[in-house]
Structure formats: C-alpha cells, structure tokens
Amino acid sequence: VVDNAIVTTDQIIYHIENGEKRQIASALGAGEVGSALLASTLTTLAVLLPLIFITGLIGIFFSSLSVVMSLAIASSLFVSLSFVPMMGSKTFRTQEDRLFIHRYSKRFLIWLERHYALSIDWALHNRKKIIALTLLCALFTVFGFMRIGTELIPRSDTGSVRVNFRLPEGTRVEETERVAKEIMFYAMDNIPELENVYIHGGSSGGGMGALRGESSNTGSAGIELIPKGERKRSSFQVASQLRQYLESKAGFEAVSSSVSSPIMVGSTSKPIVIELYGENINELLEVGDKIKNKIEQIPGAVDVEITQKASRPEVWVDVDKERSALLGVRTNDVAQALRAYYYGVEFDEDYWEGEDNYEIWLRLEPEQRHSWDTLNKLLVPSTTGEMVRLTNVAKIREELGPPEIHRKNRQRLITIELDTEGRSLGEVAADIKGVLKDIDLPAGMRTDVTGDVEDLEETFMQMTFLILLGVVLVYMIMTGQYEAFLDPFVIMFSVPFALTGAIAALLVTGMYLSLQGLLGIVMLVGTVVNNAIVLVDYVNLLRARGYTMRDALIEGGERRLRPILMTTLTTILGMLPMALSRGEGAEIWRPLAVSVIGGLSFSTLVTLVLIPVVYSIVEEKIRRKPRFVEAEGGTSQ
The missing domain is CATH 1.20.1640.10 (Multidrug efflux transporter AcrB transmembrane domain)
Structure with missing residues (x-):
C-alpha cells in the first residue's frame, strides 16, 4: 500500500532537487506519475477482485482477504495523488540531511x-x-x-498428536481399554515433550458413537505437547515415533498416528482416500487387501488402512415360510420377539424413588443372552395367541457377515485411506494412480481416488484459471490505459x-x-x-x-x-x-x-x-x- 506514495514522493523530490518550488514540484511530480500509478493500481485490483466471487475452498480462505486488500490499495492510490502532493508542497525540503x-x-x-x-x-x-x-x-x-x-x-505443527486404532471384531471393551492405557504409558515414559495425554478405550457402539464408527474394539489416544518454542522436536516427529511403536506391536487391524489439523476440524478421513466399487463384499475386501499391500510399498505412504471392518460372527434366523404359515407365526412377530428378548422392551411407566425416576426395561439376563441353549428354547407368539418354540418355525445358524455396508451413488464400495510423510500429497497421489492403473480389476470393479486429492485438483484448476484471468485482465487494463x-x-x-x-x-x-x-x-x-x-x-x-x-x-x-x-x-x-x-x-x-x-x-x-x-x-x-x-x-x- 506504500508503493504509490513512494513513487509520488520520489518524483516530487526529484523536481525539488532540480530547483523547482515545492508547490510546482508537487504538481509536476504527481502529474507525471499519475497515469502509471492508476494503471499499476488497476492491475493489482484486477487479480484481487475475482477472488471475491470464487466459491468453494478458495472463497472460504481468500474472499475476505481480497476485499480488505482491494480497499487498502484503492485508498493508497487516492492518498498518493492527493494527500502526498499536498503535504509535499508544505513540508518537503531541499537541504541535505546531516545524518x-x-x-x-x-x-x-x-x-x-x-x-x-x-x-x-x-x-x-x-x-x-x-x-x-x-x-x-x-x-x-x-x-x-x-x-x-x-x-x-x-501442515501445521499444532502440538496435538492423535492416535486411532482398531482391534479385531468382537474384542471386549476391557481389552480395548488396556491397549489404550499401554499407549498412554508409553507416551508418558518416552515422549519428553508431552504435556497432557488422554485416552478413549472402547464404546458400546450406540448413540453418537455409532455415527462416528466407534465400537467396543476401537480406541484413541490424544497427546498434547508443550509449546512449540519450548521443544526441539516437531509434532510430526513425535507422531512418527508413535507410529513406529504401534507398527511394532501385533494385534491391530488398523492404526494411525497423525498431527491434528487446525483447519480441517471434524474431518474423519485421511488426506488420500481410494474408493473401490463392486457388488460382492468379500471380493472387494480381497482386492482391497492387494491394493493396500502395493500402496504400503510407495515411499511416503503411511497409515494405510482398509476402513471396512472385518466380517464378524452373526446369528442368522431363517424363518421357514411354509411351517410358520401353518402355525400362524408371522416373520415380523419373530423379529419383534427376538428384539424384546435381546435388546429389551421399555415400560411406559418409570420407577420412582423420591424425586428420582428410573426407566424400567425387560429383557433376558446377560448369561441367557449369550447362551445357545436359551436361544433354542425361546418362544414366539402366533396369531392365535399361543406361544410357539422358535426352532419349530426357523433354522438358526452362525455365519460371518460385514458389520457395516457402505454405498455411494447406490453402489457398494470399500475405502482404503492413507496419510503421507516425507513426500507431498501430489507426489504420493501420482504414484498411487500409477499403481492402480497396473492392477487388473475383476469385471464390475472400479477405483476412484478422492479425499484431499480431489480437492487439490479442483483447487489448482481454479487457481490456474485465476492466474490466466489475471494475465488477461492486466493486459486489457494496460491496453486501455496506453491506448x-x-x-x-x-x-x-x-x-x-x-x-x-x-x-x-x-x-x-x-x-x-x-x-x-x-x-x-x-x-x-x-x-x-x-x-x-x-x-x-x-x-x-x-x-x-x-x-x-x-x-x-x-x-x-x-x-x-x-x-x-x-x-x-x-x-x-x-x-x-x-x-x-x-x-x-x-x-x-x-x-x-x-x-x-x-x-x-x-x-x-x-x-x-x-x-x-x-x-x-x-x-x-x-x-x-x-x-x-x-x-x-x-x-x-
């Protein structure tokens, strides 16, 4: 913002040093550089103003900045052609400074x-x-x-390192909590820069925890470091140390160690996400594992993880439609009865004790809910009001099934996520795309690279367009100025x-x-x-x-x-x-x-x-x- 005032002042001083009076020198100096200052100010505004109208990530970051800078630069032109000559005609002197x-x-x-x-x-x-x-x-x-x-x-050294891990399906909360405590004790003993540490080991998988993908086998640890000026190592070096420690331990299905970002708050995915589309979940997992193994060999690719959870044991109840129809048992009644036995039924009235009230739930005892013998003896209602043994109308068997199924645009998919270390996001993404091209996918499968990579490509295209637009606008402004x-x-x-x-x-x-x-x-x-x-x-x-x-x-x-x-x-x-x-x-x-x-x-x-x-x-x-x-x-x- 001082550029225009510098040029004006320099030209006024030049005329004063050549013997002109201050008033005449100010008028001559400002007049000689006025057109040049107008052109230079307009060219700067030409590249800043388009940023105001850009949407998306660029607009979020730079729209306010461009408005402030544009107003400041426009004001500087007015000051340099009015206030500076006026002050120069009153205060500029010809005698040499003695300093x-x-x-x-x-x-x-x-x-x-x-x-x-x-x-x-x-x-x-x-x-x-x-x-x-x-x-x-x-x-x-x-x-x-x-x-x-x-x-x-x-990436910013925020001083906050987060560790996320997933143990095999079916792991009890107590075991997950024990692993989280091991990570906490390791951090306390081996990270001298540590200031605070907290852990979260296991979840019931209900409520908001279910939306965040939490369950009894998932846990996390947060490490807060001392201020940046008081430590010799960066947060990225501490995260790398934790990653090496976790990779040396067995029993993890997935584990990651990363520095928390101050900008992408709330983002659960990693910078690079590979989406693998197909119909058969088992085939997707098989191909996904091959892709994961190849990506792990790419320099700079770390914390490679298949986010699809492994198949877990499930109890399948197959209702025989003919037998259930003969006995007057509907499939919906079987489902409702099993839900009441295992999940429970809440009574309309609560139990009051003084001013405190307690919800009343009715369901099987924990020992009964984990017993095959109890399951085989369960009764379900019929349309006549009689109770019928479950095994008379259905076959019960144990199978393996996916705990969750992801779809995008009505297509089933699994995702492979990873972070980068030591190399840029663009370099690692380019190598990944090369690896994916060399993999022969079964019929009906396809891959897509998303995450920050997708935003990177879109943003760079927009910025390239802005640069080219700026060049054109600058040339047009100067063409009009110089005719x-x-x-x-x-x-x-x-x-x-x-x-x-x-x-x-x-x-x-x-x-x-x-x-x-x-x-x-x-x-x-x-x-x-x-x-x-x-x-x-x-x-x-x-x-x-x-x-x-x-x-x-x-x-x-x-x-x-x-x-x-x-x-x-x-x-x-x-x-x-x-x-x-x-x-x-x-x-x-x-x-x-x-x-x-x-x-x-x-x-x-x-x-x-x-x-x-x-x-x-x-x-x-x-x-x-x-x-x-x-x-x-x-x-x-």
Missing part, C-alpha cells in the same frame, strides 16, 4: 544508479545474450513446476519471471506448492507489472520530450531505479516476518510470503534488464509507425 547513514546511503544509491545505467547500455548492445538467458530461466520455470511437490494446505497493444506486451514480459522466482524460492526452502503459494502467484501477476509500468511510462515521457530511444531507456532506468527498489524492498520486508516466523500455525501462511518474496525479487531483477531490451526490440523490429519525434530524426537531450 551519517543518510549521507552514505545517498552515495551508495548514486553509485548504484550510475552502474545500472552502464548495465542497461551493455544489455542494449548484447540483446541476444539477454534473450538467451531469459529462455534458460523459462526452461527452469517449466522444470521447477515439474519437480515441485504439491499439497492442498501446508496501444505493444507497450502492455512489453510490460507483460515481467510476469513469467515472477513464476520463476516463486518456484525457485519454494524449491530452495523445501516447501511445496500449496493453495497459499498459488495465492502468492496470483498476487504477483498484478504486482510485478507495476515496476515495468513505472519504467515504461517514464521512458515514453522522456521520448515525448525529445530523447532518443537509447538515451530514454538509460535515463529512465536510472531515474526509476530508486523508486523500483524502494517499492520492492518495502513489500519484501513486509513479507519477511511471515516468511521467517516459527510460531504456532506459521507453516500455513509461510508459502504465501516465500512465493511473493521470491517472485518479486527475481522479477524485479529481470525487469530492470529485460524490459529495456524487449522495449528496444519491439520499437525497432515490430512497431511500424514511429510514435515520437526522435524516431524521425530527433536528437538526444
């Missing part, structure tokens, strides 16, 4: 401007070399995008090298390309052109005053170097605390700062050298009709 650091910084800037002018002159005499170097940068950008890992949202097509074309050459710098910065820092990193690239599309706009606009102004093209490029570059460096440094220094922060949750927004710092830094360096070269090529080789007097024989000033 030691200012004297030496001014000498350094003069030296830098002089050598930059020499660099432009060299570049204009070696245009082929400059173009060759830019092509190498473009190749690096393509290579970088192919090499960098991708993820939806960076020409070639000047915006020259300025747009600064955009691709913002991608180069952003990808290089992410690769050097070891970060993945995430939603936040892509937001940084979207912002860069609208901001990196600002320096080129300021440079090209001033070069055109000098040429309109009679400068030759070469002298205008050298003089314009030398004059615009200082505001370009100042605006770039203010943005970089503003982002630096976010990039260097190591506090709680800093990992989420760090890629945004790193991508902006890398993209803006590299694009600025390229702009200072490449834009003058491209400008000269366009003017000499492409533009047919000269625009300025010097092009028809004018002289240098």
Whole structure:
C-alpha cells in the first residue's frame, strides 16, 4: 500500500532537487506519475477482485482477504495523488540531511544508479545474450513446476498428536481399554515433550458413537505437547515415533498416528482416500487387501488402512415360510420377539424413588443372552395367541457377515485411506494412480481416488484459471490505459519471471506448492507489472520530450531505479516476518510470503534488464509507425 506514495514522493523530490518550488514540484511530480500509478493500481485490483466471487475452498480462505486488500490499495492510490502532493508542497525540503547513514546511503544509491545505467547500455548492445538467458530461466520455470511437490494446505505443527486404532471384531471393551492405557504409558515414559495425554478405550457402539464408527474394539489416544518454542522436536516427529511403536506391536487391524489439523476440524478421513466399487463384499475386501499391500510399498505412504471392518460372527434366523404359515407365526412377530428378548422392551411407566425416576426395561439376563441353549428354547407368539418354540418355525445358524455396508451413488464400495510423510500429497497421489492403473480389476470393479486429492485438483484448476484471468485482465487494463497493444506486451514480459522466482524460492526452502503459494502467484501477476509500468511510462515521457530511444531507456532506468527498489524492498520486508516466523500455525501462511518474496525479487531483477531490451526490440523490429519525434530524426537531450 506504500508503493504509490513512494513513487509520488520520489518524483516530487526529484523536481525539488532540480530547483523547482515545492508547490510546482508537487504538481509536476504527481502529474507525471499519475497515469502509471492508476494503471499499476488497476492491475493489482484486477487479480484481487475475482477472488471475491470464487466459491468453494478458495472463497472460504481468500474472499475476505481480497476485499480488505482491494480497499487498502484503492485508498493508497487516492492518498498518493492527493494527500502526498499536498503535504509535499508544505513540508518537503531541499537541504541535505546531516545524518551519517543518510549521507552514505545517498552515495551508495548514486553509485548504484550510475552502474545500472552502464548495465542497461551493455544489455542494449548484447540483446541476444539477454534473450538467451531469459529462455534458460523459462526452461527452469517449466522444470521447477515439474519437480515441485504439491499439497492442498501446508501442515501445521499444532502440538496435538492423535492416535486411532482398531482391534479385531468382537474384542471386549476391557481389552480395548488396556491397549489404550499401554499407549498412554508409553507416551508418558518416552515422549519428553508431552504435556497432557488422554485416552478413549472402547464404546458400546450406540448413540453418537455409532455415527462416528466407534465400537467396543476401537480406541484413541490424544497427546498434547508443550509449546512449540519450548521443544526441539516437531509434532510430526513425535507422531512418527508413535507410529513406529504401534507398527511394532501385533494385534491391530488398523492404526494411525497423525498431527491434528487446525483447519480441517471434524474431518474423519485421511488426506488420500481410494474408493473401490463392486457388488460382492468379500471380493472387494480381497482386492482391497492387494491394493493396500502395493500402496504400503510407495515411499511416503503411511497409515494405510482398509476402513471396512472385518466380517464378524452373526446369528442368522431363517424363518421357514411354509411351517410358520401353518402355525400362524408371522416373520415380523419373530423379529419383534427376538428384539424384546435381546435388546429389551421399555415400560411406559418409570420407577420412582423420591424425586428420582428410573426407566424400567425387560429383557433376558446377560448369561441367557449369550447362551445357545436359551436361544433354542425361546418362544414366539402366533396369531392365535399361543406361544410357539422358535426352532419349530426357523433354522438358526452362525455365519460371518460385514458389520457395516457402505454405498455411494447406490453402489457398494470399500475405502482404503492413507496419510503421507516425507513426500507431498501430489507426489504420493501420482504414484498411487500409477499403481492402480497396473492392477487388473475383476469385471464390475472400479477405483476412484478422492479425499484431499480431489480437492487439490479442483483447487489448482481454479487457481490456474485465476492466474490466466489475471494475465488477461492486466493486459486489457494496460491496453486501455496506453491506448496501444505493444507497450502492455512489453510490460507483460515481467510476469513469467515472477513464476520463476516463486518456484525457485519454494524449491530452495523445501516447501511445496500449496493453495497459499498459488495465492502468492496470483498476487504477483498484478504486482510485478507495476515496476515495468513505472519504467515504461517514464521512458515514453522522456521520448515525448525529445530523447532518443537509447538515451530514454538509460535515463529512465536510472531515474526509476530508486523508486523500483524502494517499492520492492518495502513489500519484501513486509513479507519477511511471515516468511521467517516459527510460531504456532506459521507453516500455513509461510508459502504465501516465500512465493511473493521470491517472485518479486527475481522479477524485479529481470525487469530492470529485460524490459529495456524487449522495449528496444519491439520499437525497432515490430512497431511500424514511429510514435515520437526522435524516431524521425530527433536528437538526444
């Protein structure tokens, strides 16, 4: 937001130092840069405003941010063209500051401007070399995008580790609780960073627990660590230690150890979910086990789990329709009677003892409910009111059956879920898709990869569209501003090298390309052109005053170097605390700062050298009709 004010102030100071009065210098300075500031502000708004209208995950994250930034940038334009010139006409002075650091910084800037002018002159005499170097940068950008890992949202070191496990079907609550306590005692003895630990061992499987998939054989443990600044290990290292301990123990059907996310609260599935569709549940489990074994061999794939619970013993009561009809017993009456025997029947009235009331239930004793002999002796009612022995109208047998059946779009499926460690979500997902292609599935079966992978692909497509839309809008705005097509074309050459710098910065820092990193690239599309706009606009102004093209490029570059460096440094220094922060949750927004710092830094360096070269090529080789007097024989000033 200070960029516009910096450019305006610099131009006013320039005229004051050349002997103009403060009022005249303020009017001249603001007038000379006004069109450039308007264009640069509109280009920034062009990439921010579309974010307001995007729905889904991008809209949730960035709509409010884009509104605030758009209002702030629009306000900065108004201030830079009204308040800054007004204050400059009253307060700016010509005498040199006596501070030691200012004297030496001014000498350094003069030296830098002089050598930059020499660099432009060299570049204009070696245009082929400059173009060759830019092509190498473009190749690096393509290579970088192919090499960098991708993820939806960076993982944050929240200091909260959660362990979930599932024991074989039929495991009693007492045994599940014992295993949960073992995990708790291990954490207390072997994790020095531990602050609090809690466990949940087994559930009756009723109420909300049934909706969460809890039962007598499922349990969990939560480990809360001390604050991030007080420990040497991250939450991910602690989760890895717990995972290794759990994998060394036998008896688990499924187990996972992960760091709780501060964003995806309430999500029960893991980042990568493989859906296997088919009709026969046993065949699905067999093929699913083969897929699971192959995925476990993929580097970075951890906590691979088939969420479908193993088949458990069930008692099947097959009612003989002919015999039951002869005896007047209906199938519904058999079902109701068995429910009353084993689940129970609640009386309409409660038992009161003082002010306390107790529900009254009637059902078999626990010993009777677990007895085959009792089951064979049970009686069921007939339509005549007589009681008939159950074994006279039905066959009773023990079978294995799935405890739950999942369907999606009316198709039966099982899911294989996994987490990632040491590699990005996109890299692991790509390897999984390769493995699935090599597996020959039986007829009628198919697979689909969902979870965060599906959101990742959708989000990246939307962000790519936003980047392309931003490029088009920026070009259209500059075309309308300059009433020409070639000047915006020259300025747009600064955009691709913002991608180069952003990808290089992410690769050097070891970060993945995430939603936040892509937001940084979207912002860069609208901001990196600002320096080129300021440079090209001033070069055109000098040429309109009679400068030759070469002298205008050298003089314009030398004059615009200082505001370009100042605006770039203010943005970089503003982002630096976010990039260097190591506090709680800093990992989420760090890629945004790193991508902006890398993209803006590299694009600025390229702009200072490449834009003058491209400008000269366009003017000499492409533009047919000269625009300025010097092009028809004018002289240098």
